[in-house]
Amino acid sequence: MAEEALLPAALEVDGADRVPQSHLDLLAKKGFYGFAAPDDLTALDFPSYAAACRAVESLAGGCLATTLVWVQHHGAVSALAKTGNRELRDARLKPLAEGRLRSGVAVTAAVRPGIPMLRAEPVDGGWIFDGAAPWVSGWGMVDTLYIAARDADDVLVMALLDAEEGESVSAGPPARLVAAQASRTVTVRFSRHFVPRERVVQTVPLEAHSKGDPESVRFNGNLALGVAGRAIALMGDDSGALSAQLATARRTLLGAAAEDVPAARAAVSQFAVRAAAALAVHVGGRALLTDAHAQRLTREATFLLAFGSRPAIRTALLKGLGAQERSAGGAGTA
Incomplete structure (x- = not known):
């Protein structure tokens, strides 16, 4: 796939403002959105972790921008596979593993050293997210966002949110990057955005997450x-x-x-x-x-x-x- 589909278009994608939909659809068709899914939800069968890593390497050698958007997806899949939120898992894991839903990731803002850029505050029925999440790749090409905010006790609140703007969510223009411009990497800002408990994947101490x-x-x-x-x-x-x-x-x-x-x-x-x-x-x-x-x-x-x-x-x-x-x-x- 990297040689026949990604590499021939790599220079064109390098100058584009987004990864072609056909690239992402091909990855879904070949089962690659189930890369991190449980065995019963993936058609991929890598003989070893080393073989899985070589697959990522091959894709990146074909088109980095495409691979960058695709690779962000797996944080959500892996987390949902382990979550205790059964209702969320049942509703979202299979569509994500099949590539019918596609996810971005925004965790850096909460785990960076010092004061978090994205803060979580407990309220009745869920949490308030407030602040900014930089370096969110795939905006406009993903349906959901696996995101982390950090509370006053250094606990990460990891949630699966809709990747769309609204009254309390806004995305800036794509960053002008030296490479992988087609990844549409943006900063997403949250203005006291309410996250219902039902959309929380897990809460985990920052120290434990860092391990x-x-x-x-x-x-x-x-x-x-x-x-x-x-x-x-x-x-x-x-x-x-x-x-x-x-x-x-x-x-x-x-x-x-x-x-x-x-x-x-x-x-x-x-x-x-x-x-x-x-x-x-x-x-x-x-x-x-x-x-x-x-x-x-x-x-x-x-x-x-x-x-x-x-x-x-x-x-x-x-x-x-x-x-x-x-x-x-x-x-x-x-």
């Missing part, structure tokens, strides 16, 4: 491996040692202990930049043209240096690149 973060970080590293792999494939026999280095990076990320995942994730992100740069040099002057895959992959590799990052990943990346954290009085913004 599962290494697996999310590991999983997202497959996007960088996909970009690196595509750059290497486009070099063909001239890729030299890069193919072996890709295999090593893949094994390291997959096998890293939880405490080593940030460093492994940083390494694959840095490797993607190096592989894309090698392709640009290999192609030569054509890499400067906007209809060349080399410039697209270079921008996508840059995008993935910061996408889904964490402080430990940032520190490892800066160290690997020969730099260091900005001092308190240092210049520059990002």
Whole structure:
């Protein structure tokens, strides 16, 4: 699918304002919206976690924007599969697993260090969400939003909301991104938005939620491996040692202990930049043209240096690149 459907359209999608509906429909038809669903609700049968990761890598190597929108979906599916809210599970899990309903995700605003950007306040019958959720991808292409807000006791309230604007919900314009512009990534603002108890998937202490973060970080590293792999494939026999280095990076990320995942994730992100740069040099002057895959992959590799990052990943990346954290009085913004 990546080779026959996604890659041939990748440059066109790179310049578009949204991922083609046909791409997402194809993923649904092939069963990929059930990627994280329980066995009885998915047609996919990966022999191992490593094989599942390779599938994500392959899709990202075909079209990063499409994969970015699709991959956001699985947080909702995984959470609903485990929720104690049986009514919500029964109503939404199967349509989500089949791709008849499609979900985005907005968790970062609640789990970021310090004061949460999106706050939860208990009220009769549910919760009030107030604040902003940045980096919501797929707006206008998803039906629901798996979202987290944080209360005064550092408990996350995870809910499944309709992905639509209203009196208390508004979405800004799509961010102007260096890559994956077609993902339609926006900031969604909540103005004392009432979330009924029936739409809450779970409540979980922030500390407990954070213990599962290494697996999310590991999983997202497959996007960088996909970009690196595509750059290497486009070099063909001239890729030299890069193919072996890709295999090593893949094994390291997959096998890293939880405490080593940030460093492994940083390494694959840095490797993607190096592989894309090698392709640009290999192609030569054509890499400067906007209809060349080399410039697209270079921008996508840059995008993935910061996408889904964490402080430990940032520190490892800066160290690997020969730099260091900005001092308190240092210049520059990002």
